[in-house]
Amino acid sequence: MAHGSLERFLPDDAATARLGEDLALALRPGDVLALSGDLGAGKTALGRALIRVNAGAPDLEVPSPTFTLVQTYDGRVPVVHFDLYRLGSPSELDELGLDEALAEGAAVIEWPDRAGDRLPAESVSVALSHEGEGRLAVISGTGPAFDRVVRSLAIRDFLGQAGAGEAKRVPFPGDASARAYETIHAENQPPRVLMNSPRLVLGPPVKDGKPYAIIAHTAQTVAAFVAMARAIRERGIAAPEVLASDLDRGFLLLEHLGEGAVLDATGRPIAERYAAASELLATLHGDPWPEKLEVASGIFHNVPPFDHDALMIEVELLLDWYVPWKTGGPADASLRTRFADAWNEVFDRLDRTERGIVLRDYHSPNIIWRAGRSGSDRLGILDFQDAMIGPSAYDIASLAMDARVTISEEIERSTVAAYVAARHAKGGFDEQNFREAYAITAVQRNTKILGIFVRLDKRDGKPAYLRHLSRIRAYLRRALVHPALAPVAALYEEHGLLSEDE
Incomplete structure (x- = not known):
């Protein structure tokens, strides 16, 4: 060595x-x-x-x-x-x-x-x-x-x-990713944010000779963040300005958008702020979104598709991690085959839905409330480097069934209703199609999260994530009532995957 x-x-x-x-x-x-x-x-x-x-x-x-x-x-x-x-x-x-x-x-x-x-x-x-x-x-x-x-x-x-060599560095609390963030305090300067994001380690092949990150289209460098931040800002929405960058090493110095939250002091969702966050998404949806974005002069980022392979590799985390934890044994070949068949039938329905930008983690930790501002500028958004082109409904499901926050059915309805109203106001919105896609993406996302949170415990030694599982199961039971999810709902019911008996 x-x-x-x-x-x-x-x-x-x-x-x-x-x-x-x-x-x-x-x-x-x-x-x-x-x-x-x-x-x-x-x-x-x-x-x-x-x-x-x-x-x-x-x-x-x-x-x-x-x-x-x-x-x-x-x-x-x-x-x-x-x-x-x-x-x-x-x-x-x-x-x-x-x-x-x-x-x-x-x-x-x-x-x-x-x-x-x-x-x-x-x-x-x-x-x-x-x-x-x-x-x-x-x-x-x-x-x-x-x-x-x-x-x-x-x-x-x-x-x-970047002119901040004597600055004080204060780390953010850790999250579930390999990225780390710090607040940078330099004399006579406003606070800024340092993103430390090493090049993604792809890991071993898991399917068809490809690593998980390739199939799921996970961003491999900070170039994706830089490109998305530029594109979002060009649409009049507050994303951090990139003040300095080292694309090779994975360092970014970013504008600090503030510390206001869409949650109250006790960690409960504020309905009006969730509605505003859903209206912000409506401004991003319905208009064409280019698949090729500029990072810097002569450097481009291709926004990947949220295709069937990516959708499937994510839900299979349930089989790989949650099922063994829940049932005491690995998912057998029969369950895996039936699981793939059920989900492929459901994913086929998404092919008919509206496609647009999917920020991928649009929920409370990544939404900044900017008090005293108006319109779209009331909100700042973070953590969009893994964005894809996919079902527009996905980010609404991410917001209205926030994995770390208990969202009541009432606030879920009002959050979705605010988005629907904003989209109708823009015209050309197929609400029935959206409602189906919302249910499908809600179940897809929460299925993935069950697997991720168990993996964080078993593989990464972070048991605190297990406390969220009951909430995630409740979200799944809520969304699985949509008729489009019948094949998946039947399979989850048969295997007792959403019961609260452990």
Whole structure:
């Protein structure tokens, strides 16, 4: 395994604190940061900055653990701060609980040489030394932790090129994707958003020799976001302006649209704001949407189709993840065949529906309420890089059956009614066709989500998503009453897939 290293000159304490911030944002459970250097070289100052950023507490008291040897801190990642200067022998690390610390969080270790060969092979080393009026940090390591550190420092360089090299970086709470976001605070500048979106790792072939992401048409680079943001803004709708970009690395510096929500303080949907969000979709629908969008001069993004293969690979997540979790055993060949037959019959009906832009994740986390503004400008939209050309009804189903929010039948009806009224006002709207497509896409989306949320638990260690399953099943029962879904409804009923008995 290759070993890498890089250097950072730290001219003052503020630069040391920024390095601590950059290291903190790369930290994950299981990581070890080994801080070495002579007395006074800045090890404790760097560790203190890292711990404060990780805890989200700039004034947190972080004493040197020289005498206690160990100090524990809560935060985005639990951190245990070790000072091994007074360690008698490497074997004493067992008594200090290093293994237990790494099982739950990360470790920051000063005087790592006292540990002998007891530290993990993939520890990240930060060697500090005096250089002129400042310090030199040599960062080295191997493996995923070092790769994350390298990427975090590359973000700092990107911000520097955008005139925000001394900005404060504050991470967003994590979501279900590989992308990460930060709020960027620079002096005398409004807040901005940093999107960190590495090139998509396609994974192994899952069907017909193709990876899942290829079949589902998942965006592979940030170019898709840049193109969609430009196209949405050209239609008079608030999407983030792209202020700086590195398409190769997957870094974007974006306009911050605000923090207003379509939910109230208790997390409940505000009916009027959901209606406004559905009316916004009506402004996007009914007009032609090009399949080729400009990213930059001479660079284009082709908006993929939401075709049968993409629709099917998504619903099959139910078979791959939810069915084994729900029934205690894998989906057998008979169920898979009948499942495909039922869904293909339903998907054939979508071929007759109106097609337009499908933003794909048009729901409460990605809709910003902009108080004090009027018309379409009251709302800002995010997270549209996976957009496709498909059934226009899909995004209404995503909104009116919000996966993370309990939407009552009354608010669902009023949300859909606002969209229908807006489309009728534009003319040429086939409401009956829309109602059928709405039901089909609602069931398709919620079927997929059942599979995704179980996968997030079983594969990714994120059990919190399981709390949403009862809501998703209720949405499915609600939508499956439409006659167009009869084949799927019968199959789900036969196998008890929507019961609440677990």
